[in-house]
Amino acid sequence: MAPGDGAGRHTEERVNYTFDFGAILQHSDLLLDGAWTTLVLAFWATISGFLMGTLCAVGATSGPRWLRAILIGYVEVARNTPLLIQSYFLIFGLASAGVRLPIMVGAVIALVVNVTAYTAEVMRAGIESVRKGQLEAAECLGLSRFQIFMNIILRPAMERVYPSLASLFVLLMLGSSVLSAVGVEELFGTSNRVQSLTYRNFETFIVLGGFYLALTVLMRFVFWALGLVLFPRQRKLGTAL
Amino acid sequence: MSPIVEMRELRKSFGAVDVLKGVTFDVERGQVAAIIGQSGSGKSTALRCIDHLEKINGGELTVCGHALHTDKPDLAALRKDVGIVFQGYNLFPHLTVGQNITMAPKLVHRRSRKEADEIGREMIAKVGLADRWDYYPEQLSGGQQQRVAIARSLAMQPKLMLFDEVTSALDPKLTGEVLRVMEKLASEGMTMILVTHEMQFARNVADKVIYMRDGRVHEMGGPEILSQPSTPELADFVNEEF
Numbered sequence: 001m002a003p004g005d006g007a008g009r010h011t012e013e014r015v016n017y018t019f020d021f022g023a024i025l026q027h028s029d030l031l032l033d034g035a036w037t038t039l040v041l042a043f044w045a046t047i048s049g050f051l052m053g054t055l056c057a058v059g060a061t062s063g064p065r066w067l068r069a070i071l072i073g074y075v076e077v078a079r080n081t082p083l084l085i086q087s088y089f090l091i092f093g094l095a096s097a098g099v100r101l102p103i104m105v106g107a108v109i110a111l112v113v114n115v116t117a118y119t120a121e122v123m124r125a126g127i128e129s130v131r132k133g134q135l136e137a138a139e140c141l142g143l144s145r146f147q148i149f150m151n152i153i154l155r156p157a158m159e160r161v162y163p164s165l166a167s168l169f170v171l172l173m174l175g176s177s178v179l180s181a182v183g184v185e186e187l188f189g190t191s192n193r194v195q196s197l198t199y200r201n202f203e204t205f206i207v208l209g210g211f212y213l214a215l216t217v218l219m220r221f222v223f224w225a226l227g228l229v230l231f232p233r234q235r236k237l238g239t240a241l
Numbered sequence: 242m243s244p245i246v247e248m249r250e251l252r253k254s255f256g257a258v259d260v261l262k263g264v265t266f267d268v269e270r271g272q273v274a275a276i277i278g279q280s281g282s283g284k285s286t287a288l289r290c291i292d293h294l295e296k297i298n299g300g301e302l303t304v305c306g307h308a309l310h311t312d313k314p315d316l317a318a319l320r321k322d323v324g325i326v327f328q329g330y331n332l333f334p335h336l337t338v339g340q341n342i343t344m345a346p347k348l349v350h351r352r353s354r355k356e357a358d359e360i361g362r363e364m365i366a367k368v369g370l371a372d373r374w375d376y377y378p379e380q381l382s383g384g385q386q387q388r389v390a391i392a393r394s395l396a397m398q399p400k401l402m403l404f405d406e407v408t409s410a411l412d413p414k415l416t417g418e419v420l421r422v423m424e425k426l427a428s429e430g431m432t433m434i435l436v437t438h439e440m441q442f443a444r445n446v447a448d449k450v451i452y453m454r455d456g457r458v459h460e461m462g463g464p465e466i467l468s469q470p471s472t473p474e475l476a477d478f479v480n481e482e483f
Contacts, residue, residue: 131331133327133331134333136294137327140292140294140323141345141349142345143348156333156335159335231335233335233336233377239379241334
């Protein structure tokens with residue numbers, strides 16, 4: 001039925017939409033580039049977010065009072081402001097003050113500032129879940145404070161909060177799409193370009209969703225495999241600590 | 242030779258509450274001392290002071306030659322000489338039995354993996370759980386976990402072993418298997434101080450019985466004081482416990 005056939009025209013137009021993925025796939029190299037950038041962002045933000053978040057959690061649980069105050073302040077500010085504003089601040093805000101960060105560097109810093117705060121909260125909960133008796137036992141065996149932290153606190157704490165951490169890092173990857181607003185050519189940003197090149201919005205969104213889904217599955221798989229290596233107890237018993 | 246533990250007028254308070262009000266006793270090398278008394282009498286606190294889990298507020302305490310009443314006691318040296326077993330076992334849940342036992346010898350005594358394993362296997366056999374080496378704590382019964390905790394302390398080859406109500410969380414059958422391990426240790430000449438409610442065990446195994454009441458040593462002597470107490474308070478206590 002051709003458009004313009006009288007009554008019901010509006011409905012029929014919607015039904016008549018013909019999908020054309022070919023146009024999108026012609027630009028698949030663009031989308032793959034974007035997906036790669038998203039992965040790179042997620043990778044660096046996960047690694048540094050985990051390391052720095054853990055350090056923050058240590059400082060916030062056993063540091064001197066002034067350090068605790070600073071860290072808790074940072075965690076609250078970073079968790080209660082949008083990532084978009086944080087990245088604007090770091091890239092455009094600092095630029096007007098004369099500090100020009102390359103966009104990718106600013107974007108990674110913004111992500112790290114954001115995810116470190118969340119990681120710190122999750123790790124703090126894990127650290128506080130280690131019972132006092134465990135620490136006493138380790139202390140009485142003669143372990144140093146550092147040895148106790150590495151062997152008796154950190155490992156079980158991580159094992160307990162690992163599922164939350166993994167979800168956190170997947171959310172971070174999905175959330176990194178807002179960085180397209182500051183000009184990062186990540187997956188969402190490149191999909192916008194594909195849209196304007198092809199005028200195929202619907203198809204672009206479908207393909208984009210598929211890409212994000214694939215990235216999520218990939219990340220979940222990596223975290224699952226890493227968990228098997230890191231936590232032999234769980235691998236053997238299949239129970240949560 | 243000087244005693245392994247010399248406690249003189251030891252005082253300890255938690256805030257405004259005086260828990261130890263001047264406790265004095267000695268434990269000689271090779272002796273088994275049982276500290277008994279009601280809940281709240283300060284017996285666990287006295288034991289915890291010996292391993293410096295509680296900082297003392299007054300008096301003098303020397304353990305294996307290390308003075309603990311000084312400003313900066315040498316805790317690293319103290320902990321190499323003293324082992325302690327707790328009521329709640331406190332095994333490390335994320336490590337296997339073998340890893341629980343060999344961790345401290347590796348990290349603190351800097352032993353090679355092979356050496357640590359040898360010592361560990363010897364100790365796990367001593368407590369009768371050689372076949373549980375690769376198990377995780379949650380796969381063991383309470384009595385077995387407590388025996389692993391004993392093996393873990395023994396692997397550090399301490400000169401003095403402290404036992405803080407180690408059978409209080411166990412049913413009578415499991416209590417028996419833990420007490421048998423402790424009896425064996427005593428017969429091998431280990432110096433032991435135990436806080437316990439097991440009067441039968443204290444009478445059979447202890448060389449010295451210390452009855453604490455209200456933050457002080459109320460009566461002290463050989464195990465015969467449990468049959469012929471000289472104070473009415475100990476007589477009452479013994480009657481209730483047996």
